[in-house]
Amino acid sequence: MRIGELAERTGTARRLLRYYEEQGLIKPTRAPNGYREYDESTVDRVVQIKGLLGAGLPTRIIKQILPCLDDPRGIQFDRATQETLELLERERESMTGRIQCLTRNRDAIGEYLEAVRAATEARRSRR
Amino acid sequence: MRIGELAERTGTARRLLRYYEEQGLIKPTRAPNGYREYDESTVDRVVQIKGLLGAGLPTRIIKQILPCLDDPRGIQFDRATQETLELLERERESMTGRIQCLTRNRDAIGEYLEAVRAATEARRSRR
DNA sequence: TTTGACCCTCACATCAGTGTGACGGTTTGA
DNA sequence: TCAAACCGTCACACTGATGTGAGGGTCAAA
Known part of the structure; x- marks a missing residue:
């Protein structure tokens, strides 16, 4: 989906979705025309990000936390x-x-x- | 106690204690020489404020919340x-x-x- | 083919919380 | 009595999260 839909479905300003990307919290792909393309799972992720931000965590920390949530079993634990x-x-x-x-x-x-x-x-x- | 002691006991910069005051979160009295005077209970209050700020609440909201904590029985409920x-x-x-x-x-x-x-x-x- | 609704980047603005320093008065202990 | 360690007010600066708008492409439907 594109940024407009994601914004609407997560109740987040487009501006912020771009900001989260800039901070490395989400990584949309790009359509040939340059438009950002988000997959379904991003909806949950953005909600999560908003929740954590609202709870006072800075993006720097959220960035470290997110990978643990993708797969809490620690598939890539050796990278840690x-x-x-x-x-x-x-x-x-x-x-x-x-x-x-x-x-x-x-x-x-x-x-x-x-x-x-x-x-x-x-x-x-x-x- | 004066601002220096309060700062040390709560682990808070003096600057912030003045800021909290400016935001109406704490109300020290003044000594004749102009120095702020805090009473013992302010220590807990400042810790509380720091905790809530860290949890993402803005001072505006904290200001509304604090009175409920002073006396949760709602002594001045009619003012609400x-x-x-x-x-x-x-x-x-x-x-x-x-x-x-x-x-x-x-x-x-x-x-x-x-x-x-x-x-x-x-x-x-x-x- | 034009219009409206999308999207892009860039950049400047705002807001809250916080840091820092200038400049000056007060208190305290050697 | 003088230095060190307090305290006061101002005021400017930074940071992170956001708002907003300019200037310009893309695309679908009329």
Whole structure:
């Protein structure tokens, strides 16, 4: 598919799809006329990228992470240098930290909303 | 405490502490000489802010979230407008999305690392 | 064959978070 | 009392993720 369709299906600006490519996160082929050609699997990949970006990871890190997702069994594990493995390990830990932070705060918001709703309800039934 | 100590205890640049203040996230008092004075609780708050920023939330949103954490029981719930409540609800949902995304990817990294290690181990023992 | 809807590259702009340094006042300990 | 180590405000700069627009090709349908 071409960039317009991909943009629409992933809810991503064309500009950003080109940017992700520039950062080495996706690699479309080119049609004879120069148009980018994306295959079906790119849809999921872009959604993934957006998710990770939204969760605060920079493209530099996302680039290292993506290959693990293609085939988590590590088919090309021999290409993984010691350095990369260490980076992945560190990143995994920092993701755990993020998750904990988000969870804690999300739950606090939940409690807050709950409390407000309960109070509102109580007030309403008092009348 | 003054800004230097807070910076050291939270691992945050002074510059950023001033920036957070400018964004309305923390409100130090001022000593007679103009120096900022932070109380003990600010340490936790700054850590919280850093965590949320790292998880991709902008200061604008963090500002709305923080009051819920001060007292999740919603002591000042009446100050919460309908609009704010809706924003919080939306933000809570988007945080859940982030958490899921991070969890999924973190686990995939974990599996990958596991696979690589297993393969490395197998190779070593074969020799 | 022209028009409208695509696509391309290039480049400049914006926004948030962050770094850094200039310039000057305050506090503290030798 | 003087130096070192704080603190203050400004303000300019950078980075990464985005927006936007100019100038120009491609292609399909009327």
